[in-house]
Amino acid sequence: MAHSVTQEIRAVYVPDPANPQINAFINQTPPSGYCATFPNDCKPLSGVRLPVRFASVQAIVPGASERNGAMFSMPAQWRSLVVSHVFTGEAATVEMRIGGFGSQYVLSDTAVNLTGESNDERAHEALWGGRSWWFVTPPCKGAAMFSYGPEFYRFFWRAQDVGTCARQAAFTIPWMSYGYLDVGYELRTPDPLQMSSGLYVGELRYSVGPGMDIDTGDNMLPDSAEVTFRFVLDVQHVLKVDLPPGGNKVELIPQGGWQAWLQSGRRPERLFRDQTFNISASSRFRMSIECEHAGIGGCSLRDAQSGSIFPQVNMSVSLPLSITDDKGQPVQKRRLTETSTDAVFQPALYVDRAPGVLHFEVPSHYMENMIEPDKAKRFAGKVTVIWDSEV
Structure with missing residues (x-):
């Protein structure tokens, strides 16, 4: 047979x-x-x-x-x-x-x-x-x-x-x-x-x-x-992100530092920090954030003295040129939120330890309430950045 x-x-x-x-x-x-x-x-x-x-x-x-x-x-x-x-x-x-x-x-x-x-x-x-x-x-x-x-x-x-x-x-x-x-x-x-x-x-x-x-x-x-x-x-894909030593602690400061405020009382236009990272990726992935203190379209910060929660940190990401969004466009300061399920990115080739940037910014309209003469304040909050390969 x-x-x-x-x-x-x-x-x-x-x-x-x-x-x-x-x-x-x-x-x-x-x-x-x-x-x-x-x-x-x-x-x-x-x-x-x-x-x-x-x-x-x-x-x-x-x-x-x-x-x-x-x-x-x-x-x-x-x-x-x-x-x-x-x-x-x-x-x-x-x-x-x-x-x-x-x-x-x-x-x-x-x-x-x-x-x-x-x-x-x-x-x-x-x-x-x-x-x-x-x-x-x-x-x-x-x-x-x-x-x-x-x-x-x-x-x-x-x-x-x-x-x-x-x-x-x-x-x-x-x-x-x-x-x-x-x-x-x-x-x-x-x-x-x-x-x-x-x-x-x-x-x-x-x-x-x-x-x-x-x-x-x-x-x-x-x-x-x-x-x-x-x-x-x-x-067997690779998705790995490496932060430099101390990169998990982000201090938001004005352009040029605090000297203008300390010496002349000129309130800064914004607070920001660009945090570099290295990414290795061979397949599409999604990015989003999780906030310790939720905000509207970003994460809020908590005033350590009063306990109030109001300033908002906007977050965005810039990725290596060989990684594009789902429309094939470069990723430059792409906004990240807790609900940014559409932030899907695709490498055109295997990317090995290529540099990217996380952008943190507190917009100008928060400056008046955050920074007041002769009042020391400290605002803090945790933001978790998620790189998710399960797309």
Whole structure:
């Protein structure tokens, strides 16, 4: 009974500080088969060996049609599948094509006995009309490496386009088999910067048999009816913010300091502080704030002496140029509030310890009540800045 074969294709994205411009998945599927033995010849393909066996149901005879002889028709076109986040269901698209395939044909007798030639090399050539099995009809092309023995021949053909690749036997072959199926494949993976952290899974199925996706004709029949490629994409994003020493204590002061107020009684126009930070980010994130003392559109401060709460600190953020908002615009003094759920930012590439600025400001209309002659006051409050990767 024909069965199904499943092959897992696993890829991972981990930001690389040494190569921030490279934002792509890395295929971690262990190679096997031809592409594992000859990786340089296989490039740009990756390869796996599948336990799919084919065997003839009748003799292959000279003059037989393609479908009754030795032929391969492989799905060389790009095909797409959806991978979904295992927890959130977030979807992304992966594309795959089979760009090469190979196996080992095994004859019912030695090529020398089947053809009457004097040695293995000449016998295998004579068996297929005087040219080695390496020479195949378009759209296929033989790869660089092959090997053979008295009754077998190992090969790998590149599928340069969709079509049937075949060889015509010059002598009767009572029985023949392919012992396995090597598959060389290419992938187009989604942009990991547009994906959330976590695992994404999906499957792409190829039917096997006469007239199916993987078709070896009406004579060479498979022992598997389906090949399933199960994709597992692992996205491991980075979101890290570093403040300089003491950066968690922000003192709001006038432009130029307090000298103008102390020496001439000139009330400052505003109180402010720009606090730098370094951000490492490889995916979209949201920013908001939490206030110890809530205000309207900002956080309030508490007068330590009277206990009154009224001045308001407005907060905004400026981010590195490679991080934009959801409209693709630079982030310069973008207002942050406790309800700023729309403050979603997206790196264009992996950002590694790039500088940003948090802007704190008490507006001018609070100055008269906050700063009075001969009255010392101290206003304080806690503001929590949230960088949230769960967008």
